[in-house]
Amino acid sequence: MKKDNVPQDEGFLGGKTRDVCYALDENGNYVQVLSVGWEPKNAALEQALNLVNEQIEDAREKVLKGQASPIFYFMEKNLMDLKILSQYTGISKWKIKRHFKPAKFIKLKDNVYKKYADTFNISVDELTNFTKHQKL
Amino acid sequence: MILNFQHNQSAHCENGVTSNLLKYYGINLSEPMVFGIGAGIFFSHMPFIKLNGMPVTSFRPLPGMIFKRVTRRLGLTIERVKFSNPEMAMSELDKVLLSGTPVGMLVGVFNLSYFPDAYRFHFNAHNLVAFGKENNQYHISDPVMESIEFLNSEDLKRVRYAKGTYPPKGRMYYIKDVPKNINIEKAIYAGIKNASKDMLTIPLPMFGVKGIDYLANKMQNWENKLGERKASHYLGQVIRMMEEIGTGGAGFRFIYAAFLQESADIINKPELKQLSSEMTQIGDKWREFSVNAARNCKGRGDKVTYTELSQMLKNIAKSERTIFTQLKQIIK
Incomplete structure (x- = not known):
């Protein structure tokens, strides 16, 4: 790849940094060139983000329909799985699975709510009053 | 402080x-x-290890290896x-x-x-x-x-x-x-030897040049086996592994080309300059693969068949096999 051909297709770096690419200058020597993005990789990342957002939206609907507890939604929203959530909260995977059930969830103790809320970086109220904070 | x-x-x-x-x-x-x-160039495709529910394709060795190898080879x-x-x-x-x-x-x-x-x-x-x-x-x-x-x-x-x-x-x-005298030449030889060995001789189909062929063969069946949507997600993951923050483009192939170019003078092997420009061409081929594969990720018309994509990978594998074999000869 030549220096002038290093793509500059605005992507997902959000102005926070640019990618270092290696390309050839006019004398055929390799140099570093900064790039804001490249269309094919933007497409691949967009596809992955869309997939994640679909999963989050599915989870949200499930919670609003009463099929799952807010813990399930926030797990998806934080891109976690059972294993990661279990490691961060110190609550075992099978217990978390039970906390996914709305009937079980409403009976949890305050300190358990707090553990989840801290892990998700939200207030206990946002966790327990889901419908108040989430629009249909 | x-x-x-x-x-x-x-x-x-x-x-x-x-x-x-x-x-x-x-x-x-x-x-x-x-x-x-640090022999950072590599390839592996491991369908049995999943990341985000998709098989892992990697263009680099395990994390930590580069620091370990470089400091060891320089005697630090x-x-x-x-x-x-x-x-x-x-x-x-x-x-x-x-x-x-x-x-x-x-x-x-x-x-x-x-x-x-x-x-x-x-x-x-x-x-x-x-x-x-x-x-x-x-x-x-x-x-x-x-x-x-x-x-x-x-x-x-x-x-x-x-x-x-x-x-x-x-x-x-x-x-x-840090020792008083550092032998960079020796470290370069060790690095190239290490890379060509990893790319050519690991006796498992998932690693090195063989791994590229392995991915090509699997990819050929992705659409039939997984359906259009999932197959395109698998492709997306390969592109991200190859191009995301950190690879310098084309799954590290351009950085490696830059290394060969810089080393040619240090160890006085002009042949490495030639191999550097061949490695650049290989990098361009990887990028061409990304351009084509990304068309399928966008879910619009003008799609490429998985057979064509697989064929592109097989061509890349062939070129990489040649280049690493030559590298192995040169530093012998």
């Missing part, structure tokens, strides 16, 4: 940390040189430690910093506040250097960032104790001793 540490941006975090740490001790090696000596003494106790991990960091030593650390990116949002997923093999502390703020040289960043000790502790796959467990590493 802030050390006189030079932050240079790099494509890949581990190359960058290694190169910046070496420069602090007066060893002037560019990112491509670090990458080549290093220290690598991890801690079960986060408080101890932080106080040890301060102790080493105070002794005038910049410290490399393994961190998770999910809670790394200055990182671009779209890249903050549960990935735990990111590297950065702390080179100072003032008013509870650590001065951070993160090689993929353009400028110096800052983290308070709570935030730094959080990323050092990220959870998930391969948790960093407070891992930190630093250079303890």
Whole structure:
């Protein structure tokens, strides 16, 4: 790849940094060139983000329909799985699975709510009053 | 206390940390040189290991290998430690910093506040250097960032104790001793030998050049086996592994080409210049593959068949087999 051909297709770096690419200058020597993005990789990342957002939206609907507890939604929203959530909260995977059930969830103790809320970086109220904070 | 540490941006975090740490001790090696000596070029496709529910394709060896190999090949003494106790991990960091030593650390990116949002997923093999502390703020040289960043000790502790796959467990590493004489030529030979061996002779189908053929064969059946949607997600993951922050383009192939070019003069082997330009062409082929594969990710018309994509990979595998065989001959 030549220096002038290093793509500059605005992507997902959000102005926070640019990618270092290696390309050839006019004398055929390799140099570093900064790039804001490249269309094919933007497409691949967009596809992955869309997939994640679909999963989050599915989870949200499930919670609003009463099929799952807010813990399930926030797990998806934080891109976690059972294993990661279990490691961060110190609550075992099978217990978390039970906390996914709305009937079980409403009976949890305050300190358990707090553990989840801290892990998700939200207030206990946002966790327990889901419908108040989430629009249909 | 802030050390006189030079932050240079790099494509890949581990190359960058290694190169910046070496420069602090007066060893002037560019990112491509670090990458080549550390034999950072690789390929593996492991359908039985899943990331986000999709098979893992990787263009690099395991995290930590580059720093380990480069420092070993240059004869440096290093220290690598991890801690079960986060408080101890932080106080040890301060102790080493105070002794005038910049410290490399393994961190998770999910809670790394200055990182671009779209890249903050549960990935735990990111590297950065702390080179100072003032008013509870650590001065951070993160090689993929353009400028110096800052983290308070709570935030730094959080990323050092990220959870998930391969948790960093407070891992930190630093250079303890540098020998008077450093033999770069020898290190280059060792690096090239290591890379061509890994690319050509691992007796399993998933690794090295064989791995590219292996992926090509699997890819041919993706659409029939998984359906159009899932197959395109699999493709997307391959592109991201190849192009995302850190590879310098084309799954490190351009960085390796830069290494061959720089080494040609140092070890006085002009043939390496020729191989560098062939490696550049291989990089261009990988990029062409990405352009075509991305068409399927966008879910619009003008799609490429999986047979065509598979054929492109087979061509790449053939070229890489030739180039690494030649490299092996040259450094014999």
